[in-house]
Amino acid sequence: MSDSLPLPALSLTRLRDTGSVLALAKVEPQPVHKGNDLWYWPNPPDTYNSAEHLRRGLMLSCPHAPGDRVWIPEVWRPTRQGCGAYNYGILFRDLEFVNHGAGHDEWPDMRERGWRPAATMPEWAARTFATVTEVLRPVRVGAWCYASCCGTWVPWEEPGVNEDWCPRCGARSCLSEIMTSEAQARAVGRPWPPTTWLWRLKLEAAEAAEREEGP
Ligand SMILES: [Zn+2]
Numbered sequence: 274m275s276d277s278l279p280l281p282a283l284s285l286t287r288l289r290d291t292g293s294v295l296a297l298a299k300v301e302p303q304p305v306h307k308g309n310d311l312w313y314w315p316n317p318p319d320t321y322n323s324a325e326h327l328r329r330g331l332m333l334s335c336p337h338a339p340g341d342r343v344w345i346p347e348v349w350r351p352t353r354q355g356c357g358a359y360n361y362g363i364l365f366r367d368l369e370f371v372n373h374g375a376g377h378d379e380w381p382d383m384r385e386r387g388w389r390p391a392a393t394m395p396e397w398a399a400r401t402f403a404t405v406t407e408v409l410r411p412v413r414v415g416a417w418c419y420a421s422c423c424g425t426w427v428p429w430e431e432p433g434v435n436e437d438w439c440p441r442c443g444a445r446s447c448l449s450e451i452m453t454s455e456a457q458a459r460a461v462g463r464p465w466p467p468t469t470w471l472w473r474l475k476l477e478a479a480e481a482a483e484r485e486e487g488p
Contacts, residue, residue, distance in 0.1 A: 275341070275342045275343060275344055275396070276336065276337065276341065276343050276344075277343065277344050277345070277346050277396065277399075278296060278298065278337065278343040278344075278345060278403070278474075278476075279345070279346055279391060279392070280294070280296055280345050281427075281431060281432075281433065281440040281441045282439075282440065282441060282442055282443040283432065283433035283436070283438055283439075283440040283443065284296060284431075284432050284433060284440060285345060285347065285401065286443075287432065287433070288345070288401065288403060288476060288478055289401060289478070292477060292478040293406075293475065293476060293477045293478065294403075294432060294475075294476050295432050295473055295474070295475060295476075296432075296473070296474045296475075296476050297428065297430065297431055297432075297471045297472065297473060297474070298335075298336070298337065298471065298472040298474060299469065299470075299471060299472075300335075300411050300469075300470040300471060300472055301336075303467075303468070303469065303470055304470060306468060335408050335411075335472050337405045337408060337472070337474055338405065338408060339405055339406055339407055339408060340404065340405065341404070341405045342402065342403070342404055342405075342479060343402070343403050343404075343405060343476070344396055344399040344401065344402050344403075345399065345401040345402070345403065346391040346392065346394040346399065347365055347366070347391050347394060347399070347400070347401060348365070348366050348388050348389065348390065348391050349363050349364070349365060349388070349389055349391070349393075349394050349398055350363070350364040350365075350387070350388050350389060351363055351364075351380065351381050351383060351389075351398070352364050352370070352383075353376070353383065354370075358375075359375070359376070360372060360374065360375075361373045361374065361375065361376030361380060363398045363400070365400065366388070369400070371400050377397075379395065379397065399481075400481065401478075402478070402479040402480065402481055402482070403476040403477060403478055403479050404476070404477050404479045405474050405475070405476060406475045406476065406477050407474070407475040408472065408473075408474055408475075409472075409473040409474070409475070410473070411470045411471060411472050411473070412430055412470070412471055412473060413468065413469070413470050413471075414428040414429065414430060414466075414468070414469045414470075414471060415429070415453060416428075416429035416451060416452065416453045417429060417451075417452050417453075417458075417465075417466055418434055418450065418451050418452075419450040419452070419463060420439045420441055420442070420444075421450075422439050422441075422442055422444035423439065423441050423442045423444070425441060426466040427439070427440060427441060428469065428471060429451065430471065430473070450463075452465075
């Protein structure tokens with residue numbers, strides 16, 4: 274078992290196409306600003322740090338370290354082909370079908386139709402794996418884009434934001450509102466997203482571990 278690392282749609286495509294990508298992961302727990310560039314980090318309690326100390330201190334608590342292997346959950350659809358002797362497999366959004374032969378005990382209920390969210394994918398169904406090659410200092414999101422296609426805020430630092438596609442859902446030209454302050458957001462009637470610190474991780478594509486063969 275390895276950890277999963279969800280990626281926005283565009284980053285997933287880039288990882289699969291080019292073999293590497295910069296990923297973002299939320300710092301947990303999120304530090305709280307106390308003014309004058311001092312941040313309160315609730316774990317361990319009562320710890321105050323300058324932004325620089327925070328970066329160094331939090332380095333130790335990043336859930337991913339260089340060398341770690343991660344698997345990437347994707348939108349998926351368990352399916353089967355043929356009649357009589359069925360061939361079970363997983364269908365992905367780019368319509369790649371990964372054959373699982375006769376299936377196995379954990380095979381999901383097939384009566385549920387349609388695409389399933391990435392968050393529901395089990396590790397055995399994954400086809401995309403990566404190795405963390407570098408953990409960069411966390412960044413505090415200073416600018417946000419509002420993605421009207423999926424109704425979410427996307428950090429300006431997120432890979433793919435300055436392109437024509439929404440990095441979250443892949444819709445075209447939806448990131449029209451770029452905001453750097455709460456006043457800007459309020460002026461167009463949107464709530465300003467909370468301050469967010471993000472890890473930046475360099476990922477390199479990795480081969481799937483060999484699947485255990487059934488008897
Ligand atoms: Zn979107």
